[in-house]
Amino acid sequence: xxxxxxxxxxxxxxxxxxxxxxxxxxxxxxxxxxxxxxxxxxxxxxxxxxxxxxxxxxxxxxxxxxxxxxxxxxxxxxxxxxxxxxxxxxxxxxxxxxxxxxxxxxxxxxxxxxxxxxxxxxxxxxxxxxxxxxxxxxxxxxxxxxxxxxxxxxxxxx
Amino acid sequence: xxxxxxxxxxxxxxxxxxxxxxxxxxxxxxxxxxxxxxxxxxxxxxxxxxxxxxxxxxxxxxxxxxxxxxxxxxxxxxxxxxxxxxxxxxxxxxxxxxxxxxxxxxxxxx
Numbered sequence: 001x002x003x004x005x006x007x008x009x010x011x012x013x014x015x016x017x018x019x020x021x022x023x024x025x026x027x028x029x030x031x032x033x034x035x036x037x038x039x040x041x042x043x044x045x046x047x048x049x050x051x052x053x054x055x056x057x058x059x060x061x062x063x064x065x066x067x068x069x070x071x072x073x074x075x076x077x078x079x080x081x082x083x084x085x086x087x088x089x090x091x092x093x094x095x096x097x098x099x100x101x102x103x104x105x106x107x108x109x110x111x112x113x114x115x116x117x118x119x120x121x122x123x124x125x126x127x128x129x130x131x132x133x134x135x136x137x138x139x140x141x142x143x144x145x146x147x148x149x150x151x152x153x154x155x156x157x158x
Numbered sequence: 159x160x161x162x163x164x165x166x167x168x169x170x171x172x173x174x175x176x177x178x179x180x181x182x183x184x185x186x187x188x189x190x191x192x193x194x195x196x197x198x199x200x201x202x203x204x205x206x207x208x209x210x211x212x213x214x215x216x217x218x219x220x221x222x223x224x225x226x227x228x229x230x231x232x233x234x235x236x237x238x239x240x241x242x243x244x245x246x247x248x249x250x251x252x253x254x255x256x257x258x259x260x261x262x263x264x265x266x267x268x
């Protein structure tokens with residue numbers, strides 16, 4: 001299990017929107033659009049960006065299922081990488097997003113990724129493999145920058 | 159104290175860096191497990207863990223009666239993005255500008 005926590009100067013609702021709303025999701029991190037059907041059993045899909053599509057590979061790069069959606073506090077889902085056969089073979093991992101309101105307008109977002117049976121998925125999402133671009137730490141750092149400054153750090157690079 | 163101050167303060171101690179290294183190798187450890195790796199009292203280890211938790215570098219997760227300690231890499235990433243990238247990127251663009259400048263000069267001389 002890997003745990004990632006970031007404190008963001010934003011409301012819980014804003015953080016919830018940023019992690020579940022397709023229009024927000026594509027603004028930070030790897031800029032891949034993702035869609036959630038926010039109810040138990042609902043589908044989750046992340047799509048290749050134009051740049052990723054140029055390198056070939058599937059249109060849907062990550063898939064999963066919503067297990068629990070409790071806006072704006074908690075989202076539990078499964079998460080499986082599809083762009084690589086070995087990653088795909090590791091199957092679904094479990095991902096939990098927890099949003100907690102703190103003092104003076106600070107909200108904490110904790111992402112727990114259960115990757116115990118998925119070592120390759122763990123390696124790319126933890127940032128261990130440099131070529132994978134930083135994983136969750138990078139995504140959450142960029143999400144913080146976007147919500148606090150209105151502009152993602154990755155925007156200039158993308 | 160800002161979040162960043164807390165991270166730098168937490169990192170400015172060799173015992174706490176050692177604890178982070180232990181958790182980097184394998185996290186989800188209890189206080190008892192961490193304590194067994196250090197020549198220090200339980201209370202001393204607890205104090206260091208508290209500083210690491212306050213800095214957000216360690217997240218404690220309850221699991222039944224136990225408290226498991228996980229390494230949170232995000233604060234280090236934030237410092238990387240805020241301080242390190244800034245300078246390395248600057249250097250990269252400086253080199254790129256130098257290359258452009260030299261190439262232009264070369265073209266002009268032709």
